[in-house]
Amino acid sequence: MDLTQAIYRRRAVREFTEKPVDEKTIRRLIDAAVQAPSAINRQPWSFCVVRDKAVLSKISENAKTHLLETAPPDLESPHIQDMLRDKSFDIFYGAPALIVIAAEGPSEWAVEDCTLAAQNLMLAACNIGVGSCWIGLAQSWLRSEDGVKTLELPEGHVPVAPIIIGYPPVWPPEVPRQSPDIRWIG
Template sequence: MKDITEVIKTRRCVREYKEDPVPDEDIKFLIDCARYAPSGFNMQPWSFLVVKNKETMRRISESGKKAMIPLLEPIKDTSKKASDFLVFLKTKGTSMFYNAPVLVIILGNKNAPTADYDCAMAAQNMMLAAHSKGIGSCWIGGALPALMDNELLKELGAPADYKAIAPLIFGYPKGKTQTPEKVEPDVKWLR
């Protein structure tokens, strides 16, 4: 097991995966790590949907691509990343899930006041734990517009009164992921 500081500083968003499946035991381990995240009022407002079915992932991806295109069109001329991602979304056969073998959707209880933050911390625990085991991950925020469809969530088996917060993909990285530039944050000390 790697040192936690090394895990934090070397984790990357992986967008190229081998076809090798991630064992269910490893997914259970990641979910177990997620449940140790802090939560407001100790409500632990999360639930997890594990999707390994390629057709289901394809359907969610196609729905997400359709939902994201109109959101990015207005900013494509002011953001190179938005413009590049728009090309990706419009390219036939691309997957928002980058052909990862597993999608885990972290759902948050709509009645918990801090569910969004709590589930985000659970997601970070999962991604760090995955990296510590040599499993790549990426938070696919672009899938959220599709996952706001309550009928789709119901079809996927989401509990009533839960919403999608963190769609995460997991798999074994196909190669080395580039380290993005990290800028120094603006820090003000009040003493």
């Protein structure tokens, strides 16, 4: 698959088979992630790989409770509120692994750098048939004291991009895009 194919084929994958993603493959994805550009080449990222099912389920439960308690405006829709209240809803969709990219602060651009690393990782995953999805629902709890402790992050590391990975039973269909708002100056 060439780069253009990977860009157009990548999708948010929300259904996974039982097949685990092996360590070699995960290292390959992280290696692609760190090829991303970073401001002043600081490479201000670290990676936490969670494969323990009990920990994944603990994060999912805590993240749902935290979101219901803090009620961020983006998640006010009744549909999302119902999902968060649903005991059986796993924010990680049963994925066998979660990779959390954390920013090593303080750096003016650490979040941007980690986001670029995340996109590299997702495109590299798509290229080898591994599905991925950024799970924003996990972010606020992962940034809490308990979340940071659960990820065993060193002092000053802030979770930026929680990305699930795994093998989808079928590759999801294309999600249409709005036509971009472009202004041409000159």
